[in-house]
Amino acid sequence: MDCAAREGIQFSDSNGVRRLPAAKGSKKPTILVVDDEVASGQVLSVTLKLAGFRSSFVSSGEQALGILAGSHLDAVLSDLKMPGFSELELLTRIRRDYPSLAFLLLVGRNDAPIGAQAIKDGADDYLLKPVEAKDVLRNLRRALDRKRVEQEALELQQRLEQLVFERTAQLTSALQNADESYENTLLALGAALDLRDGRTDHSRRVCEYALEIARRMGCSEVQLKSLSQSALLHDIGTSAIPDSILSKRGKLTPEECNTMRGHVQIGYDLVSRIPFLRDAADLVLSHHERYDGTG
Ligand SMILES: [Fe+2]
CATH class of the missing domain: 3.40.50.2300 (Response regulator)
Known part of the structure; x- marks a missing residue:
């Protein structure tokens, strides 16, 4: 052997x-x-x-x-x-x-x-x-x-995880940028509306008051976002109201009052067509309602 x-x-x-x-x-x-x-x-x-x-x-x-x-x-x-x-x-x-x-x-x-x-x-x-x-x-x-x-x-899995992480970060960043762009656009639109009816900074101030009240009421972030959008745009319907009514000094006639009251429906019709503002549209429609619903 x-x-x-x-x-x-x-x-x-x-x-x-x-x-x-x-x-x-x-x-x-x-x-x-x-x-x-x-x-x-x-x-x-x-x-x-x-x-x-x-x-x-x-x-x-x-x-x-x-x-x-x-x-x-x-x-x-x-x-x-x-x-x-x-x-x-x-x-x-x-x-x-x-x-x-x-x-x-x-x-x-x-x-x-x-x-x-x-x-x-x-x-x-x-x-x-x-x-x-x-x-x-x-x-x-x-x-x-x-x-x-x-x-x-294992390496493939790690590469995929890294890819998902990177893509998620890119998407998150893109969404943040889009959110900021939307917000800036709404701010500019609100400011433009204020200029037309002569109420400087009105929309932004309404937005800040509304948000402060909503925070104290415990509203969620989603609700706050929708509220912010609707507050900035709440009077967007006035863009369809004639200057003769919007800028009139003195009391409006009953007919002019009816026309003016129509700005909430006009605003709703405008805003509800925009997908990312759909939730805000209801608030635009109801922004002159009274607490008891008799507005
Ligand atoms: Fe209004």
């Missing part, structure tokens, strides 16, 4: 140790072999190198953790029983700190249930000793492929 067979690694299938072509534009995967049986671990490490991987070997769990802390690895291939470590301790510690690392466990035939438990605890696979090179390579490649796909999915 040669050294490799004695240490539990068989090379009966020459196809199993073929050299892996390095992926185009990428580095060779780096595999750490951990085994307290030095000869077995070294043979396994050499096998991996012959198959195209970068590989190194350590004989203790502590050494493995030390290497992991200082360098990048793609996979760990570890024997189950390591001095100073409980059976799945190395797996647990590696899985906790290096979730993207592939981890394969070598277990004796009598320890197959522990291998199954290792899978539940986060191992990517386990192999029963004595292992054959082709099985090690096949399972290792499969685990690396799975980790690569998982990592790509």
Whole structure:
């Protein structure tokens, strides 16, 4: 029996140790072999190198953790029983700190249930000793492929989350700009109405009084916004009232009074056609009502 067979690694299938072509534009995967049986671990490490991987070997769990802390690895291939470590301790510690690392466990035939438990605890696979090179390579490649796909999915998810975050921020900013533009437009419109009927700053002051009262009444932000819009535009219907009535000094005739009273309906008809002012339209219509509804 040669050294490799004695240490539990068989090379009966020459196809199993073929050299892996390095992926185009990428580095060779780096595999750490951990085994307290030095000869077995070294043979396994050499096998991996012959198959195209970068590989190194350590004989203790502590050494493995030390290497992991200082360098990048793609996979760990570890024997189950390591001095100073409980059976799945190395797996647990590696899985906790290096979730993207592939981890394969070598277990004796009598320890197959522990291998199954290792899978539940986060191992990517386990192999029963004595292992054959082709099985090690096949399972290792499969685990690396799975980790690569998982990592790509994670990166895609992170990119999508970042994209959603950026788009949300842009949309929020655009909405704020639109809100400010609407508000400025309404302020300008209110000021223009005030100029026509000679009441300087009337619309803005009505808006401020209305908002102050509404805040003290506990109105919501949505209600306050609608109130602000309607207060600035409450007399927009006067734009259709003739100057002879609007600017008349002295008492209006009953007919002129009726015409003047029509400004609330005219204002409502104007404002209710504008989707973002639809809620404000009702307030424009009712701004001359009395508290008891007899206005
Ligand atoms: Fe009015």
